[in-house]
Every structure is written in structure tokens, then in C-alpha cells.
Amino acid sequence: MIEFWFDFGSNYSYLSVMRIEALARRHGVTVTWRPFLLGPIFRSLGWESSPFLAQAQKLRYVWRDMARRCDAYDLPWTVPTTFPRRSILPARVTLLGAGEPWIGEFCRQVMQINFAADRDIDGADTIARVLDRLGLPANDLLERALSPANKEALHAQTARAASLGIFGAPTFFVGDEMFWGDDRLDDAMAFATRPISS
Amino acid sequence: MIEFWFDFGSNYSYLSVMRIEALARRHGVTVTWRPFLLGPIFRSLGWESSPFLAQAQKLRYVWRDMARRCDAYDLPWTVPTTFPRRSILPARVTLLGAGEPWIGEFCRQVMQINFAADRDIDGADTIARVLDRLGLPANDLLERALSPANKEALHAQTARAASLGIFGAPTFFVGDEMFWGDDRLDDAMAFATRPISS
Structure with missing residues (x-):
């Protein structure tokens, strides 16, 4: 089992969201989806927003890196005109449907709306359309996603991320072993399927 | 040709220093060694020292990640008791001998003294011993390394790194294409040997 911690606003989370299910199937590993909010984590670490925004050089590099990675993985890619995008509603729905x-x-x-279509992902209309396309009861799910109990559950999940030592996304856990970044997804999978020494 | 920008105090630079020459040989690529100082770059970006030090969780993760990478690459590894270590003298010698x-x-x-033996790398005795082991005229090289002209050349090289948009190490350039981090060394090599489209 691999725990997959991610935020819909995070561009490197996009790469892992697009890749993880096929990889996990190939390795015979179960994915546990753990949406959380990076914003409160970044603020607790002293950053106002994504650390990429603090440095123009770094952000420029990240977009170039993303274009190359998406090319390598055969994924669509558009530099988002809003970054990082608000991602609370899709995180709440994911928490319900994990x-x-x-x-x-x-x-x-949802990730493709953000990083391929370059549109906002936090509107109820947008999320309802995605749920509808999947043949799901959009109104019912949105109502439950917006309930105080589910709002509280997402806060608790983000607090748990912080207590686990998560400082960015995507982050993977296999037991207590932590892997940070899409670049470590393959290592995390290999770790999840390692032979247990006796 | 691949330009290899690194700092002897940087742990991820250690991985690339240990790997790059064999990789380049296999690919038929020439390595241009570009030592520089991360300290002035970090300070210009608003950090006092390595950004890893700003967050205890991140530093803890980095050491775990390093242990796993060194295991995968079959490299010795010891968590440095001083981090980042002063690296000015070996950088000056590398500039001379590039x-x-x-x-x-x-x-x-030099890297193994820092990250395997866990000892300082900025002392004239230490660097003289390394040069001596390589059958080189240590006193002569150290004298030239410590000359005002060479000191100025290292400042200029660091200023050039900043002007190229370098914000961390290791960083690789193939022409204008920038790759950041040991995780991108293989991509940089592949890019250096790509077929030129007509």
C-alpha cells in the first residue's frame, strides 16, 4: 500500500496524479488517496504561498522542467495563468471519495482542468460537471463535500500531513518511509513491493 | 558538452560529482567543470544559508533521501556534522584545474572527505594532501589558488551563475537548456546527445 498525499494546486502533484494508478496496477500496489492543503503547511513553514513564487528564476525553471516532464510522460501541459490555484472544493470531494x-x-x-485547460478548479459548477461526466450524483456529493463535518475532516487531514513531517507535494508514504516529489514515485513503488527480509 | 555547476558544500552536488565522469564517458559527452559558491546565491535569494536548514522536517527528509540515493548509486554516505561546509579553497583549486x-x-x-569521512574540506593541509595523493605540485597549486586573480575569478564565476538563473546545485547546462538537481543529470546527458533535427 502506498499513501499518496497531494494538492490539486501543485504542478508536481499533477504529474503523479496522472501516473500513479497505472504504475500501482503494474506493481500490484494499492493507492490510498490523501488530499490535503499545501497552503496552511507553507504558511506554517514561513512562506506566504508556493516557494516557487518567491524566486522568479526558480519559477521560470519549474515551467521549463514541467514542459520536459510532460513531454516525457506524454501528458498535456499549459503553464497555468493562475498559480497556485485554489483547490479546496476538489480536495473536499476527494476526501469523500477516497x-x-x-x-x-x-x-x-480535475488536474487536467488546471494544468492542461488552464481553468479554475474550485467552482461548484466545474466540479459538478466532472462528477456528472463520471455518472455520479453531483448535487448529493457536493452537498456532502460542503458539510461542516467534511470541512473539518480536511482540516484534520492537513494537520495530520504536518504532523507526519510533510513539507511539499506530492509526498508518498510506504509505512513510515517517506518519499517527496514525483521524481521519487518510482522509488516509492519499488519500496512498496520490496521482498521482506526475514 | 555539458556544463556542470556545483558547490563542494552541497550534498546533491556530491551525488553528481561522483557520477558525472563515468556517465559522460559512456555517452561520449565532454564535461566542463564549473565550481561556484552557493552562499552568495542563497543570500541574494533571501536565505541565510542552505534552504534545507530553514526547515527541520525538510533537512530530516534530505538525509534520509541521501542515504537511499547513495545506497542506489553504491556510494559511501555519512550525515555531515557540519552543513553546509565551507568550500572556498577546493572551489578555487577546481577553477584552476577545470x-x-x-x-x-x-x-x-574532496567530496568524499565531506560526505563520507565527515571532515572539513576548506583547510590548506587537507587540500594539499589530496593534490599530493594525485601526484600534483600541491604548494604551487595552492599558491596560485590563493592568488588575488584567482579569488576574483571565483567571484566572477559565481556572478555568472547568478546571471544564468542558477538558484541551486548541481545545475547542468547543455547550450541554453538548464537542468537542476542530480535527478536531472541523466536527462541532461540524453539532451546533450540528442539527434539534431534538420
Whole structure:
């Protein structure tokens, strides 16, 4: 089992959301989807927003790096005109649906709205359309996603991320072993399927 | 040709210093060694020292990540008791010797003193011993390394790194294409040997 911690606003999370389910299938590993909010984590670490924004050189490099990675992975890519995008509503829906068979496809569609279509992902209309396309009861799910209990559950999940030592996304856990960044997804998968020494 | 920008105090530079010459040989690529100082770059970006030090969680993760990478690459590894170590003298010697056939071995030995033996790398005695082991005229090289002209040349090289948009190390350039981090060394090599489209 691999725990997959990510934020829909995070560009490197986009790469992992698009890749993880096929990789996990190939390795026979179960994915546990753990949406959380990077904003409160970054603020607790002393950054106002994404650390990429603090340095123009770094942001410029990140977009070039993303274009190359998406090319290598055969993924669509558009530099987002808003970054990082607000991602609270899709995170709340993902928290509700984390154990459902449709969760991977839901997350991929939301990520593509952000990083391929370059549109906002936090509007109820946008998320309802995605749920509808998946044949799901959009109104019912949105109502539950917006409930105080689910709002509180996302806060608790983000607090848990902080307590686990997560400082960025994507982050993967296999047991207590932490892997940070899309560049470590393959290592995390290999670790999840390592032979257990006796 | 691949330009290899690195700092002897940088742990991810250690991985690339140890790997790059064999990789380049396999690919038929020439390495141009570009030592520089990360300290002035970090300060210009608003950090007092390595950004890893600003966050205890991140530093803890980096050491775990380094142990795993060194294991994968079959490299010795010791968490440095001083980090980042002062690296001015070996950088000055590397600047002098950048075009010499011994430069790769010199850099590997200095890096192993830092990240395997966990000892300081900025003392004249330490660097003289490395040069001596390589059969080089240590006193003469150290004298030239410490000359005002060479000191100025290292400042100029660091200023050039900043003007190229370098914000960390290791950084690789193939022409104008920039690659940041040991994780991108293989991509940079592949880019250096790509077929030129007509």
C-alpha cells in the first residue's frame, strides 16, 4: 500500500496524479488517496504561498522542467495563468471519495482542468460537471463535500500531513518511509513491493 | 558538452560529482567543470544559508533521501556534522584545474572527505594532501589558488551563475537548456546527445 498525499494546486502533484494508478496496477500496489492543503503547511513553514513564487528564476525553471516532464510522460501541459490555484472544493470531494473506484479518474480530470485547460478548479459548477461526466450524483456529493463535518475532516487531514513531517507535494508514504516529489514515485513503488527480509 | 555547476558544500552536488565522469564517458559527452559558491546565491535569494536548514522536517527528509540515493548509486554516505561546509579553497583549486585530466578525481576525493569521512574540506593541509595523493605540485597549486586573480575569478564565476538563473546545485547546462538537481543529470546527458533535427 502506498499513501499518496497531494494538492490539486501543485504542478508536481499533477504529474503523479496522472501516473500513479497505472504504475500501482503494474506493481500490484494499492493507492490510498490523501488530499490535503499545501497552503496552511507553507504558511506554517514561513512562506506566504508556493516557494516557487518567491524566486522568479526558480519559477521560470519549474515551467521549463514541467514542459520536459510532460513531454516525457506524454501528458498535456499549459503553464497555468493562475498559480497556485485554489483547490479546496476538489480536495473536499476527494476526501469523500477516497475509497471509491472513480477517485483516480476524478482526480485526473480535475488536474487536467488546471494544468492542461488552464481553468479554475474550485467552482461548484466545474466540479459538478466532472462528477456528472463520471455518472455520479453531483448535487448529493457536493452537498456532502460542503458539510461542516467534511470541512473539518480536511482540516484534520492537513494537520495530520504536518504532523507526519510533510513539507511539499506530492509526498508518498510506504509505512513510515517517506518519499517527496514525483521524481521519487518510482522509488516509492519499488519500496512498496520490496521482498521482506526475514 | 555539458556544463556542470556545483558547490563542494552541497550534498546533491556530491551525488553528481561522483557520477558525472563515468556517465559522460559512456555517452561520449565532454564535461566542463564549473565550481561556484552557493552562499552568495542563497543570500541574494533571501536565505541565510542552505534552504534545507530553514526547515527541520525538510533537512530530516534530505538525509534520509541521501542515504537511499547513495545506497542506489553504491556510494559511501555519512550525515555531515557540519552543513553546509565551507568550500572556498577546493572551489578555487577546481577553477584552476577545470581543464586538467585530474579534475574529476580531485573533486571526487574532496567530496568524499565531506560526505563520507565527515571532515572539513576548506583547510590548506587537507587540500594539499589530496593534490599530493594525485601526484600534483600541491604548494604551487595552492599558491596560485590563493592568488588575488584567482579569488576574483571565483567571484566572477559565481556572478555568472547568478546571471544564468542558477538558484541551486548541481545545475547542468547543455547550450541554453538548464537542468537542476542530480535527478536531472541523466536527462541532461540524453539532451546533450540528442539527434539534431534538420
